Amino acid sequence: MTNPTARNHTALPKARILIEALPWLTRFNGKTVVIKFGGNAMVDEELKAAFAQDVVFLRHAGLKPVVVHGGGPQISAQLDRLGIASSFTAGLRVTTPETMDVVRMVLAGQVQRQLVGLLNEHGPFAVGMTGEDAHTMTAVKRHAVVDGEQVDIGFVGEITHVDPGAIQALLDDGRIPVVSSIARGEDGHVYNINADTAAAALASALDAEVLVVLTDVEGLYADWPSSEDVISQLTASELEKLLPSLASGMVPKMEGCLHAVRNGVGSARIIDGRVPHSMLLEVFTDDGIGTMIVPDAQGDGS
Numbered sequence: 308m309t310n311p312t313a314r315n316h317t318a319l320p321k322a323r324i325l326i327e328a329l330p331w332l333t334r335f336n337g338k339t340v341v342i343k344f345g346g347n348a349m350v351d352e353e354l355k356a357a358f359a360q361d362v363v364f365l366r367h368a369g370l371k372p373v374v375v376h377g378g379g380p381q382i383s384a385q386l387d388r389l390g391i392a393s394s395f396t397a398g399l400r401v402t403t404p405e406t407m408d409v410v411r412m413v414l415a416g417q418v419q420r421q422l423v424g425l426l427n428e429h430g431p432f433a434v435g436m437t438g439e440d441a442h443t444m445t446a447v448k449r450h451a452v453v454d455g456e457q458v459d460i461g462f463v464g465e466i467t468h469v470d471p472g473a474i475q476a477l478l479d480d481g482r483i484p485v486v487s488s489i490a491r492g493e494d495g496h497v498y499n500i501n502a503d504t505a506a507a508a509l510a511s512a513l514d515a516e517v518l519v520v521l522t523d524v525e526g527l528y529a530d531w532p533s534s535e536d537v538i539s540q541l542t543a544s545e546l547e548k549l550l551p552s553l554a555s556g557m558v559p560k561m562e563g564c565l566h567a568v569r570n571g572v573g574s575a576r577i578i579d580g581r582v583p584h585s586m587l588l589e590v591f592t593d594d595g596i597g598t599m600i601v602p603d604a605q606g607d608g609s
């Protein structure tokens with residue numbers, strides 16, 4: 308027979324964890340959360356399945372999750388298989404018409420389909436789309452800037468307009484939109500958009516409460532790469548001062564977070580996608596993990 312005292316020993320900590328979530332469940336009830344799932348955090352099958360569980364958990368807990376996904380490593384692997392060279396300028400993929408076909412095929416046909424499949428193992432929730440659908444994201448050609456000079460990097464887009472109507476309709480219908488970072492060009496072409504930039508633009512247009520960015524580091528490191536001290540919280544103005552010191556993939560992430568919190572999003576969080584269920588820990592526990600960016604207090608300068 309089970310000893311009731313021993314049972315209480317395990318039951319009480321579990322109950323405490325659930326109760327810790329209560330104020331967060333209340334606070335986020337009915338709120339939109341945009342989640343960026345990065346290519347480097349999505350290479351492990353178990354982590355992908357845990358991510359899908361977390362997103363469905365958020366939905367059942369009364370939040371409205373929207374997933375925006377990347378797939379940089381998956382695009383590079385496919386280009387490699389096809390014998391097409393990958394190259395990046397200022398962190399953006401140089402996108403020839405041939406490369407754009409592969410980007411579209413991998414993001415919308417492979418990565419997005421996989422995420423939709425994993426989410427729908429839990430019920431009829433996920434609906435995949437790209438930013439081209441229903442004019443959700445419109446873009447113009449973007450140039451990279453290297454040493455102050457504009458460099459042509461092909462079909463890489465800068466978002467000029469977001470129409471959140473189709474995503475909002477899916478959310479109102481209880482669905483989980485899964486959006487690939489591709490936009491329709493004002494000129495009729497199709498453009499490759501950095502997925503962090505796309506997530507931030509959608510979060511602002513949807514008036515999201517939170518933008519969560521999953522990546523392959525613990526958060527924003529102070530003085531990276533010489534130190535790995537994670538900055539737990541910073542304001543928009545503090546982040547703006549740090550931007551010039553950041554490198555590689557952290558640049559579009561942090562620019563996106565800054566844009567989001569300056570355009571109505573309540574907070575942006577950078578968390579470690581390599582930790583299973585990191586999103587639940589971030590959203591529903593008092594301590595959170597990773598780095599949180601908050602808007603400047605009113606009257607605080609910017």
Ligand SMILES: Nc1ncnc2c1ncn2[C@@H]1O[C@H](COP(=O)(O)OP(=O)(O)O)[C@@H](O)[C@H]1O
Pocket residue numbers: 345346347348377379521522523524526527528529530531553554555556557558
């Ligand atoms: N200050 C910093 N703190 C943390 N990571 C940084 C920093 N500056 C640059 N990085 C780099 O940014 C990377 C995350 O960007 P990226 O590889 O594009 O991620 P993802 O595939 O998730 O979009 C980290 O793995 C790290 O190499």
Ligand SMILES: CC(=O)N[C@@H](CCC(=O)OP(=O)(O)O)C(=O)O
Pocket residue numbers: 344345346347376377378379380382398399400410463464488499500501502503
């Ligand atoms: C313009 C540009 O660089 N687009 C990215 C889009 C995918 C992406 O951003 O994926 P991650 O989030 O996994 O890095 C690319 O082609 O790799």
